[in-house]
Amino acid sequence: MLFRQLEYLVALSRERHFARAAQACYVSQPALSEAIRKLEEELDVPLVRRGRTYEGLTPEGERIVVWAQRILADRDALKDEVGALRTGLSGRIRIGAVPTATGAVSLLIDPFCAAHPLVTVDVQADLRSEDILRRLQNFEIDAAVSYLREDVAENFRTVPLYQERYVLLTSAADNLGRRTTATWAEASRLPLCLLTGTMQGRRVLDELFAEAGVRPTPRVETDSVAALFAHVRTGRWASIVPHAWLHVFGIPPGMRAVPLIEPARTVTIGLVMTAREPGSVMARALTEIARRTDLAAALERLPDNSVSQ
Template identity: 85%
Template sequence: MLFRQLEYLVALSRERHFARAAQACFVSQPALSEAIRKLEEELDVPLVRRGRKYEGLTPEGERIVVWAQRILADRDALKDEVGALRTGLSGRMRIGSVPTASGAVSLLTGPFCAEHPLVTVEVIADLQSRDILRQLQNFEIDAGITYLPEDLAEHFHTLPLYEERYVLLITAVDALAHRTTATWAEASRLALCLLTDSMQGRRVLDEVFAEAGTRPSPRIETDSVGALFAHVRTGRWASVVPHAWLHVFGVPHGMRAVPLVEPARTVPVGLVVTAREPGSVMARALVEVARHTDVAAALERLPGDPAVP
């Protein structure tokens, strides 16, 4: 059995198409098909349901893919570990983030890259919470930044980073603009632009609105926090955004950010890695950086604040 055969099988499972899997592996389709056929012979089980076109993996194939992902992840972790012993940490680290927390990622990648100059970091910032956990389990990412539910499975390690809280983002001419606080009930009556209801960040908002005895009716929905700011800038919309994003954009000219109360809700956000040992050397290094980085304090400082170094 060769690592290459396992890579081909994982690619086929991911792409669900022989030609696309071959292209992703930089080989011809016949070469990929033949390698998987030989793997089936060696394991003595059918891995692929074949018809006139690709019809998916067999139940045996689905189980073997899990083992293949684990074996390949261990191979990569071994290479990273040996490389770190020789010349320091090098290679590529992959971080997945929910959109609402993606503005905080740079607070970790900055010091991480300064400490490990030979590492390249890839940030996937448009993932849903369940996608982050799935990709961690499938070894597609090394670490995730997401909401920390109380019932998170025991095969994950978590490190809290900050408490997400919410502000009402409105134009400076809005009646609520000069208030020190606004209620969720008042926010629900505005022309709102919110995240889509497929995102956990939006589901959190809906829970708080429900606790306040109301329900929002947004006219605009998006999967981008940046798009929320852009819509409010037009003067036609208001939005509810995580306070952490003010660290990225500040409070743009002509807008106001009013803290929301009744209730004053916060939700924990943190770093998540797999509990499997020895695990990814990249993930261990990122956790070490996160332990020494006060993300919560940094998010309280806005652009232009003289306290920012």
């Protein structure tokens, strides 16, 4: 059995198409098909349901893919570990992030890159929290910055980073924009642009609105926090954004960021990794940086609203 055969099988499982899997592996489709056929012969089980087109993996194939992902992840972790012992940490780390936390990820990556100058970073942003956990389990990313829900803390290793809190982003000319605070009930009556309902960040907002006894009816929904800022800038819409994003865009001209109260609840954002040992040397190095970096302090103060006037 060759590592390359396992890579082909994992790629086929991911791409669900022989030609796309071959392209992802930089080989011809016949070469990929033949390697998988030989793997089937060696394991003495059918791995792929073949017809006129790709019809999916067999039950045996689905189980073998899980083992293949583990074996390939351990191989990569071993190579990284040996490389780190010989010349220092090098290679590529893959970090996933939910949209609401993407603006804070740079505050973690900056000290990480300073400590490990030979490492390159691949940030996979705007992922749903469910997709992040799946990618971690499938070894498609090394670590993630996401919501630390109860089920996450139970099944993964986590490092709390900061408390996500929320502000009403609105026009400086709006009545609420001239206030020092606003309530969730007041915000619900504005023409809102919010994240889509399938995203964890939006579900958190809906819980807070429900706690205030209201239910928002946004006219515009998007999967991008940057798009929320763009819509508010038109002057037609208001939005609710995580305070961490104000440290990326500041408070754009003509806008105000008003802290939300009643309730004034926060949600924990943290670093998430698989619980397997010894695990990825990249993830361990990022964990050390996360424990030494005070993201909460860096994000604590809101930018001065006066800059937008």
